[in-house]
Amino acid sequence: MSAANTTATTSAAAGSAIIAALHESFSQIADKITPRASADHPAVNVPAADAVAVLTHLRDVRGYDMLADLTAIDWAEGASPRFTVVWHLLSTERAPGAYLRVAADCASDTEPEMPSVAAIWPVANWHERETFDMFGIVFTGHPDLRRILMWDGYPHYPLRKEFPLAGIEGELPDPEVAGETKTKVIPAPMAGGPFVASSGGELNLSEAEPRAKDESWNERTQKN
């Protein structure tokens, strides 16, 4: 068989092993710890309320000592659960590349919250700030949950599905400079500009970002 298939088989075996181990350690919530569909590495769904306990267990007992990434998914408006937080764990002690993805759905679709793991992995501090900045997910217990990329007071969460790539008109961060220059934050549509790559037939347009290809409006011509 091909190498990819072998990897998938090994990954599935590793995944069921770790899930069995978690079921054993967390027997009272075993029915909520479920395997998660994954094309490569083992992945597991956990309940949000017990996420910190499971992650602490994975770090201290199962050897997943490194938090490689922390991000979130927005399943779009109307979906429920709408937000899923994903932790990417890596073990430096176990077999090379022992990698595990842990996911938990946020209970609220309008004001999503998730317990912070910044106390377990200090690296999570900035990851959680970025996830808060981009998705608006509040990490409870975080020591310093401020925006990290956009400025304080920016009213939107740019990686949410309803946020247009071009941006939304608004005020500059500094009211004094805004008053002096009469400048605002303006939407900037791609409009097929010089830096937009032509598809050339290689790009699947149905999967491409549709808003980026919208040339019907720009700063001078209003959107209909």
Add this chain to the structure above:
Amino acid sequence: MVTANKEAIYNSAIEGDIVVTRLDAVINWIRANSIWPMPMGLACCGIELMAAGGARFDISRFGAEVMRFSPRQSDCMIVAGTVTYKMAPHIRRIYDQMASPKWVIAMGACASTGGMYRSYATMQGVDRILPVDVYISGCPPRPEAVLDALVKMQDKIGRERSGGRLFKEENKG
């Protein structure tokens, strides 16, 4: 200097120690050849700006080698890189702290127009908050382009009324 037009040459035997000229010409000549840039390096353009300041491209040939990282000590802001909305007010404040007369060079596609960053986070050209004198194309521009912009700005300074920038509110807002 070898030229057929001998009357156009300063001749100390005839004119003595006096040179007759216009005040604007003298002041602008002094200003244009002694520009103190404020390197506002924001992205990869800043690296090319450093190259222009280095020995190989040698911006000091044009009298602009005294890069100062304090706005109080400089008179030409070179905006080199992507201007995010988060950074823009700080750039404007640094510009406001520079003493007149002062000039602005927008270096590269991002500073001039936003460049490839057509997004919610990027200001589409620093000329929305600053009065830009010279734009440089390129992504990033080569150091020669920076020197070319400097020479163009020297030409522009040479054509100005020397007092015009001292008291006028030159900001477009």
